Amino acid sequence: MLSCKEVGELLSQGLDRKLSFREQLGLKIHLVVCKTCNCYEKQLQFVARSARNLMRPNKPGQGIPPLSDEAETRINSNIKQQLDEEQQIKPE
Template sequence: MLMCRDLAEIASDYIDGELSGRQNLSVKMHLMMCKDCRTFIGNLRASTELLQAHSAGHPDEELLRRIDERVSEALKTRRPRDKDDE
C-alpha cells in the first residue's frame, strides 16, 4: 500500500497526469483514506496554479523541485499518528 511519504514523492507526477495506470490507482486509493494527503494534493495543485498564473509562462522548474523536496522532508519528519486520529 502507498504510504504518505511515497505519495509526496510522486505528487507532482500525479497532478501532471504522468503516472502509470497502476500508480494512479494507488494514489487515488490512498487519497480516499488519507485526509492529510488530500489536503496536501489540494495545496500542491493550488500552489502550481498560482505559480503558473503569476509567472511568465512556466513555473521555474528549480523552484518546483525545491518545493517538492521541502514537502517530502516535512512528511518524513511528521510525527506518526494513531489510527484513531483519522
C-alpha cells in the first residue's frame, strides 16, 4: 500500500497530469481507509482552486485585480509614443 507521503505527492501530480491506472487505484484504496489523506486531498484542491482564482479571478473582488484602466491607457500611450519616435528616426 502507498504511504501517506506518496499519496500526497500523487494527489498533487493528479492536478498536473493524468495518473496511470495503477496510481489511481493505489490512491483509491488508500483514501478509503485514511482520513488524514482525505482531508489533505480536499485542502490541496482548495489551494489549487485558490491559485486559479488568484491569477484568473472570475468575479470582481477575488484574487488579483487586472491592470487598471488608467494604467492601461498610460502604458498604451507610452507604447504609441515610442512607436512614433521610431518612425521619425528612420522614415520608410
